[in-house]
Amino acid sequence: MNYPTEILPNNNRKLISCDIQSHFLIRSTPTSVSSDLIDEVTGDIKQKTICSPAENITDLSTSLLGVFTLDHNKIELTKESRVRLGSYCAPDAEVAVPIYEIDFYIDENKGFWTILIEKVLNESVSYTFGDKPGVIFTATCSIVHTPTFWNYWHFSIKWYLNDYKCYLDEIQDDKLNKKISRRLSGEARAMIAKFAKIIEPDYQELLADCYTK
Amino acid sequence: MPVPVNIDKVPQENVWFFNYNNTCSYSTGSNLFYINDLKESFFNSKLSDEFYNSSLTNVGTQHNETNKMFIKLNKILNDQYNNFSEYYKNISLDEIKSITSNIISELISLSPDAFSLELTNEESIFYTFKKDDYSFYIQQYFETEDDGFNTTLVSFKGDNKIDSVNGDINNILASIESKISNNTSHNLNLAFLNELSY
Numbered sequence: 001m002n003y004p005t006e007i008l009p010n011n012n013r014k015l016i017s018c019d020i021q022s023h024f025l026i027r028s029t030p031t032s033v034s035s036d037l038i039d040e041v042t043g044d045i046k047q048k049t050i051c052s053p054a055e056n057i058t059d060l061s062t063s064l065l066g067v068f069t070l071d072h073n074k075i076e077l078t079k080e081s082r083v084r085l086g087s088y089c090a091p092d093a094e095v096a097v098p099i100y101e102i103d104f105y106i107d108e109n110k111g112f113w114t115i116l117i118e119k120v121l122n123e124s125v126s127y128t129f130g131d132k133p134g135v136i137f138t139a140t141c142s143i144v145h146t147p148t149f150w151n152y153w154h155f156s157i158k159w160y161l162n163d164y165k166c167y168l169d170e171i172q173d174d175k176l177n178k179k180i181s182r183r184l185s186g187e188a189r190a191m192i193a194k195f196a197k198i199i200e201p202d203y204q205e206l207l208a209d210c211y212t213k
Numbered sequence: 214m215p216v217p218v219n220i221d222k223v224p225q226e227n228v229w230f231f232n233y234n235n236t237c238s239y240s241t242g243s244n245l246f247y248i249n250d251l252k253e254s255f256f257n258s259k260l261s262d263e264f265y266n267s268s269l270t271n272v273g274t275q276h277n278e279t280n281k282m283f284i285k286l287n288k289i290l291n292d293q294y295n296n297f298s299e300y301y302k303n304i305s306l307d308e309i310k311s312i313t314s315n316i317i318s319e320l321i322s323l324s325p326d327a328f329s330l331e332l333t334n335e336e337s338i339f340y341t342f343k344k345d346d347y348s349f350y351i352q353q354y355f356e357t358e359d360d361g362f363n364t365t366l367v368s369f370k371g372d373n374k375i376d377s378v379n380g381d382i383n384n385i386l387a388s389i390e391s392k393i394s395n396n397t398s399h400n401l402n403l404a405f406l407n408e409l410s411y
Contacts, residue, residue, distance in 0.1 A: 039329050039331075039341065041327050041328065041329045042327045042328075042329050042341045042343055043327070044341055046331060047331045047333055047339050048331065057335075123374075125377045126377075127365075127377070127379045128379065128380075129360055129362075179358070179362075182335070182337075182354060182358075182362075182365075183362070183365055183379050185333075185335060185337075185352060185365070186339070186350065186351070186352030186364075186365030186366070186367060186377075186379075187365065187367055187377055189333075189339055189350065189352060190350030190352075190367035190369075190377075191367070193341065193350060194348060194350070194369060194372075195372075
């Protein structure tokens with residue numbers, strides 16, 4: 001099986017900077033069985049569907065739906081290639097085409113959830129620290145284009161800390177990072193639970209001008 | 214998958230409202246129920262003795278559904294704890310129940326249209342509470358920080374976010390109750406105005 005090269009970085013590509021609010025992000029799930037993905041009581045997707053326990057809710061990997069399709073979502077990297085191909089790279093990096101059954105395989109059992117970007121992009125939240133009356137930090141949800149060696153269309157849902165002028169994962173002070181993470185986690189979980197769907201949305205491809213040099 | 218709950222209740226017809234330290238009222242039962250082959254106490258917590266000794270007001274049998282919901286959620290918590298045990302080295306299931314049981318009771322007493330809970334990998338529990346147009350998402354951490362923080366709440370009305378707040382779980386519950394009661398009061402006022410218009 002040949003790897004779909006349309007989802008790889010190449011020297012004709014650039015970082016996407018045009019408006020993507022009307023587009024969707026997609027994230028894979030280990031199963032496509034809807035009763036395992038959706039809480040039947042609330043109708044929302046389950047927290048374990050949003051991300052696996054080992055992953056970080058405040059920096060979530062997704063792909064931009066369009067050129068990257070539901071079929072591409074079934075690609076699974078092998079254990080051996082996961083670190084190498086999952087690393088970030090430049091959008092115009094020269095990358096080797098992944099090889100079937102050595103670097104990747106197709107997992108037909110995988111499912112997905114999607115979310116309309118405008119539902120979460122620039123969502124702003126302000127929180128307090130109880131032991132520092134009057135001190136408020138404000139965080140804004142960002143959708144950051146973060147190409148990887150296996151997927152040019154990789155995007156991260158991250159939180160920009162307006163007061164610290166950096167993303168949450170750039171805060172070096174572990175104690176402060178934990179404090180902020182614990183407050184933002186619920187926000188991230190709530191937004192996705194509220195707006196994510198497990199049905200294929202009516203989506204469009206991004207205009208080529210947005211991603212070609 | 215839904216968790217089937219087969220309740221064989223020990224003969225006991227009544228459920229109770231509690232006034233605990235005059236701060237909150239809880240709709241719950243302090244009785245023992247048999248869930249399948251498990252014997253569960255409604256309050257598996259340090260608070261339970263105080264509840265047992267509290268002044269009780271018998272309000273009849275109309276809250277059996279509430280009790281069933283509590284028991285079902287308790288069963289879900291047991292199952293999830295077993296599945297997540299590798300992330301919960303520092304806290305036992307009994308300790309989690311001690312922290313959450315009165316919160317669950319309080320939320321159930323607000324008569325949600327839909328209510329669920331899920332343990333996370335962050336030593337926290339994520340509650341989803343829906344009533345009328347409102348959706349409340351609550352993440353309660355089992356460890357309280359030095360500044361008193363242990364919970365975040367994100368509130369929506371329809372698809373519109375109302376606000377996000379953080380703090381102590383008891384303040385968060387008060388915030389939810391306030392929003393719901395304001396809505397009820399607003400609806401009553403509208404109904405009253407409608408009456409007047411005829």
